[in-house]
Amino acid sequence: MRFGVLRFPGTCDEVDAQLACERVGEAVILWHGDRDLQGVDAIVVPGGFSYGDYLRVGAIARFAPIMESVVQFAREGGPVLGICNGFQVLCEAGLLPGALLPNRTLRFVCRQVDLVVEHADTIFTNACERGERLSIPAKHTTGCWYAPPALHEQVEANGQVLLRYAPGESFNGSLADVAGVRNEAGNVFGLMPHPEHAVDPLTGSTDGLKLFESIANHVGAHVG
Amino acid sequence: MSADALAPHRALGLTDAEYELIVAKLGREPNAVELSMFSLMWSEHCAYKHSKKLLGQLPTEGPYLLLGPGENAGAVDVGDGLAIAFKVESHNHPSAVEPFQGAATGVGGILRDVFAVGARPIAVLDSLRFGELDSARSRYLLEHAVGGIGHYGNSIGVPTIGGELYFEGPYEQNCLVNAMALGLAEHDRLIRSAAAGPGNVLFLFGALTGRDGIGGASVLASAELGEADADKRPTVQIGDPFAEKKLMECSLELLDRELLVSLQDLGAAGLTSSSSEMASKGGLGLDIHVDRVPLREPGMEPFEIMVSESQERMLCVVEPARVNEVLAVCAKWETTATAIGEVTDSGRLRVLSGGDVVGDMPVEALVDDCPLYDLAPEKSSARIYPAPRRRLDSNDPGDALPALLGSWNLADRRPVFEQYDCLVQSRTVRRPDDADAAVLLLPESDGARPAIAVSIDGSGRRVACDPYRGTVEAVLECAANLACVGAEPLGLTNCLNFGNPEKPHIAWQLSESVRGLADACRALEVPVVGGNVSLYNEGPDGPIYPTPVVGMVGRLPDAARAGRLGFAAEGDAIAFAGPFTPSLPGGELAKLRGEALPDGLPEVDVVAVRRAQEAIRAAVRRGELRSAHDVAEGGLAVALAECCLAGGHGAQVDFRGAGTEGEQLLETLFGEGPGGFVLSGPRPVLAALARETQLTFVGEVAGPDDDLAFTLDSGTVLSWPLAELRAARERGLADSFG
Numbered sequence: 030m031r032f033g034v035l036r037f038p039g040t041c042d043e044v045d046a047q048l049a050c051e052r053v054g055e056a057v058i059l060w061h062g063d064r065d066l067q068g069v070d071a072i073v074v075p076g077g078f079s080y081g082d083y084l085r086v087g088a089i090a091r092f093a094p095i096m097e098s099v100v101q102f103a104r105e106g107g108p109v110l111g112i113c114n115g116f117q118v119l120c121e122a123g124l125l126p127g128a129l130l131p132n133r134t135l136r137f138v139c140r141q142v143d144l145v146v147e148h149a150d151t152i153f154t155n156a157c158e159r160g161e162r163l164s165i166p167a168k169h170t171t172g173c174w175y176a177p178p179a180l181h182e183q184v185e186a187n188g189q190v191l192l193r194y195a196p197g198e199s200f201n202g203s204l205a206d207v208a209g210v211r212n213e214a215g216n217v218f219g220l221m222p223h224p225e226h227a228v229d230p231l232t233g234s235t236d237g238l239k240l241f242e243s244i245a246n247h248v249g250a251h252v253g
Numbered sequence: 254m255s256a257d258a259l260a261p262h263r264a265l266g267l268t269d270a271e272y273e274l275i276v277a278k279l280g281r282e283p284n285a286v287e288l289s290m291f292s293l294m295w296s297e298h299c300a301y302k303h304s305k306k307l308l309g310q311l312p313t314e315g316p317y318l319l320l321g322p323g324e325n326a327g328a329v330d331v332g333d334g335l336a337i338a339f340k341v342e343s344h345n346h347p348s349a350v351e352p353f354q355g356a357a358t359g360v361g362g363i364l365r366d367v368f369a370v371g372a373r374p375i376a377v378l379d380s381l382r383f384g385e386l387d388s389a390r391s392r393y394l395l396e397h398a399v400g401g402i403g404h405y406g407n408s409i410g411v412p413t414i415g416g417e418l419y420f421e422g423p424y425e426q427n428c429l430v431n432a433m434a435l436g437l438a439e440h441d442r443l444i445r446s447a448a449a450g451p452g453n454v455l456f457l458f459g460a461l462t463g464r465d466g467i468g469g470a471s472v473l474a475s476a477e478l479g480e481a482d483a484d485k486r487p488t489v490q491i492g493d494p495f496a497e498k499k500l501m502e503c504s505l506e507l508l509d510r511e512l513l514v515s516l517q518d519l520g521a522a523g524l525t526s527s528s529s530e531m532a533s534k535g536g537l538g539l540d541i542h543v544d545r546v547p548l549r550e551p552g553m554e555p556f557e558i559m560v561s562e563s564q565e566r567m568l569c570v571v572e573p574a575r576v577n578e579v580l581a582v583c584a585k586w587e588t589t590a591t592a593i594g595e596v597t598d599s600g601r602l603r604v605l606s607g608g609d610v611v612g613d614m615p616v617e618a619l620v621d622d623c624p625l626y627d628l629a630p631e632k633s634s635a636r637i638y639p640a641p642r643r644r645l646d647s648n649d650p651g652d653a654l655p656a657l658l659g660s661w662n663l664a665d666r667r668p669v670f671e672q673y674d675c676l677v678q679s680r681t682v683r684r685p686d687d688a689d690a691a692v693l694l695l696p697e698s699d700g701a702r703p704a705i706a707v708s709i710d711g712s713g714r715r716v717a718c719d720p721y722r723g724t725v726e727a728v729l730e731c732a733a734n735l736a737c738v739g740a741e742p743l744g745l746t747n748c749l750n751f752g753n754p755e756k757p758h759i760a761w762q763l764s765e766s767v768r769g770l771a772d773a774c775r776a777l778e779v780p781v782v783g784g785n786v787s788l789y790n791e792g793p794d795g796p797i798y799p800t801p802v803v804g805m806v807g808r809l810p811d812a813a814r815a816g817r818l819g820f821a822a823e824g825d826a827i828a829f830a831g832p833f834t835p836s837l838p839g840g841e842l843a844k845l846r847g848e849a850l851p852d853g854l855p856e857v858d859v860v861a862v863r864r865a866q867e868a869i870r871a872a873v874r875r876g877e878l879r880s881a882h883d884v885a886e887g888g889l890a891v892a893l894a895e896c897c898l899a900g901g902h903g904a905q906v907d908f909r910g911a912g913t914e915g916e917q918l919l920e921t922l923f924g925e926g927p928g929g930f931v932l933s934g935p936r937p938v939l940a941a942l943a944r945e946t947q948l949t950f951v952g953e954v955a956g957p958d959d960d961l962a963f964t965l966d967s968g969t970v971l972s973w974p975l976a977e978l979r980a981a982r983e984r985g986l987a988d989s990f991g
Contacts, residue, residue: 038495038498038499038587039495039498039499040410041408041409041410042410042677044678044679045677045678048679078407078408078495078498081408081493081495081496082408136400136672137673137674138671139672139673139674139676140671166676168407168674168676223676225679226676226677228679231682231694231702231812231813232676232679232680232681233676233681
């Protein structure tokens with residue numbers, strides 16, 4: 030299978046995401062100014078500081094030409110994974126529920142955190158067990174997930190929260206310790222922690238690889 | 254005030270004699286454009302006029318050296334056709350005036366130095382010094398300098414993987430913010446800054462040029478700080494990491510496509526120094542049309558354009574046939590690029606505006622003809638620095654250990670380093686607190702996974718006690734940190750932060766320190782690949798501690814065997830290794846007890862220390878040791894506590910023979926000096942190591958969260974619950990970050 034990893038001006042973690050994808054498939058970098066998704070099977074919107082985080086995190090990137098194609102791809106059921114800034118971009122694009130607010134400390138924090146898998150029967154977590162703990166680093170200034178009460182209730186009722194910070198592990202103040210959330214259809218998923226930085230035992234844990242494996246499993250079952 | 258005192262050259266920091274020399278070199282009086290350019294090029298910051306003669310002592314040759322001093326950054330060979338470029342630089346005075354932007358642009362500047370030689374930046378480290386944290390000013394400077402470093406490094410996607418941070422009274426007015434960057438490149442991708450090929454086009458690309466930072470090199474960097482420095486805030490530049498990120502990717506793509514003849518970053522003294530350095534290195538001339546420079550605001554004078562220190566700009570030389578390709582790459586990265594001049598064979602730097610020549614100077618006069626001064630070093634007979642404030646009244650070692658661990662200089666650095674992304678680029682094998690040095694993966698090579706290690710160090714207080722030995726200790730400390738992760742040193746960069754060298758006692762500190770640096774580098778056979786000098790670090794209350802900061806880069810063949818500092822397995826033997834002779838004066842405990850600095854530090858047996866480091870490095874590389882940690886601030890007891898806290902294990906340590914009370918016991922537990930290591934591992938492995946260096950078995954690693962316990966003479970046991978030590982260590986800085 031082939032992943033497409035987006036690159037906006039100011040994106041920082043696209044090469045990391047590409048390397049992670051290449052552990053389970055092929056991966057190409059897709060340029061923000063293009064519209065051609067080059068026939069990829071899944072999209073990763075990676076972390077970083079697209080457009081310098083100016084105006085508001087993710088607010089400018091979502092207007093990039095490539096995002097028109099990503100929105101179309103998502104509407105057609107294609108798997109889209111947003112990591113950190115990518116999560117913010119997908120929220121801004123209306124592909125994911127809620128919004129990311131500044132951390133409660135108002136500071137950037139880089140820390141290895143434990144996440145709990147809430148649902149394992151999904152495109153993004155099928156290589157995990159329900160209730161499994163994943164050790165994955167998080168690093169951001171604007172990662173406090175928020176949704177108005179009615180929306181939050183709906184998201185929980187639909188089982189859209191796939192990853193939660195383990196008790197005491199959240200540093201950003203996210204509502205209900207939400208670390209990662211999917212869309213209603215289940216094919217778009219965003220999370221603040223960085224699974225692409227947890228794929229090599231030499232540089233940390235390998236728990237993040239399970240998310241990439243899950244996508245590959247899904248694509249293999251549906252395309253291959 | 255006489256009219257003479259208002260002479261323009263004096264206001265710009267030039268002496269009368271220097272002015273006369275400029276007139277002689279030009280054969281006429283300089284005009285305003287020329288005078289402002291000379292004042293920058295002949296400033297301490299650009300010309301090193303008080304330090305250049307001393308720096309000639311430093312060894313700059315070594316088997317791994319690829320680029321030495323004089324280029325934007327030095328570089329060493331790390332095998333497989335790869336090079337690591339690196340350099341450390343100061344941004345002290347801008348940070349003292351405006352800490353967030355000062356520190357941010359310090360990071361931006363050092364990153365540009367690294368990608369200017371064609372290397373992709375892969376890591377940043379910082380060396381920071383502030384006054385004591387019970388000062389509101391120091392807390393302000395700390396918070397905002399750390400914020401600025403994080404803001405810039407995080408946004409640009411380069412991990413900040415290490416650093417050091419100390420708080421001492423003499424830095425109260427004049428903080429130090431030194432930033433080091435490392436970059437990775439293939440050998441044949443390294444590019445020099447020398448202009449070449451008369452008729453080639455000079456391109457300025459990156460941010461627009463504004464009025465910010467005008468005179469930064471001469472006004473801020475080359476004079477003492479005074480009372481009215483708030484007025485100098487406009488001379489501090491504003492950083493835009495997003496612009497730099499695009500500039501970096503653009504520069505690297507231009508190099509990938511082999512479109513550039515040469516490349517140079519714009520730092521202190523802006524276009525003036527970057528263009529004249531390029532011309533000088535190529536032995537050529539440049540014509541610069543300032544009216545073509547894209548401006549941020551209208552109506553800037555030619556001299557303002559030539560001296561502006563606006564950030565995020567680069568200069569490159571391009572063959573006329575490649576101009577369109579260069580413009581296309583710059584357009585892709587949304588980076589403004591403008592042909593502002595041509596390479597000439599005139600040997601002159603000409604500044605043109607509207608077709609008129611507004612400045613015309615021999616390049617050699619600008620770059621090479623600044624007079625170099627001999628220092629008049631003389632050791633001060635008077636005490637330069639007041640004794641630190643007494644903060645610990647007890648002489649009980651039971652109190653001293655938690656007090657030291659909670660002291661600002663030794664406390665947990667997590668509240669600082671957690672504000673930095675240490676992971677981006679997926680190379681970080683050892684994060685801050687995992688080991689004595691940061692370890693970064695190199696690209697895989699035939700199945701092997703080699704790595705580099707890097708450490709930055711320098712204790713101003715110990716250099717203040719003894720500039721020669723204190724500097725030797727800083728070099729040994731860096732090398733010890735590398736040894737603990739299994740890395741062999743390849744090269745070293747340094748930033749010499751000192752007071753006003755025109756004062757004899759500062760000149761003495763500087764010359765002794767450089768002598769120590771040179772001797773230590775020779776003894777370890779590690780060349781200096783480049784560096785930076787920051788002088789005039791003085792405030793109304795006096796000079797800073799003399800602070801040579803040393804950054805060292807090494808290589809290890811197998812990243813999987815990179816050493817760690819934490820005790821990891823119950824029952825492992827603990828040993829002290831190395832030629833370590835602890836002494837209290839000048840150390841952290843002496844500081845807490847409010848003791849004046851001693852005059853001199855004990856002699857160091859550099860050969861024996863090197864032998865110990867090599868033995869430990871080899872053992873780490875064989876994968877035999879479970880942990881390795883060098884003994885530094887706070888001595889053996891603090892080193893043991895750090896090993897316990899990092900690994901989450903207690904330890905039983907036998908200190909019998911050290912006395913039960915008094916100074917002798919304190920000296921054994923808390924005395925400092927180079928050459929000591931705390932190791933843990935299987936007993937037979939450590940026993941074998943005893944054949945190569947001094948080694949004493951002292952105890953055993955205890956269970957998870959067991960106490961740290963010292964057995965003293967007559968069976969007395971001193972013990973601390975790990976939780977108590979952890980809480981003390983965590984409180985130290987956390988309190989200051991609110």
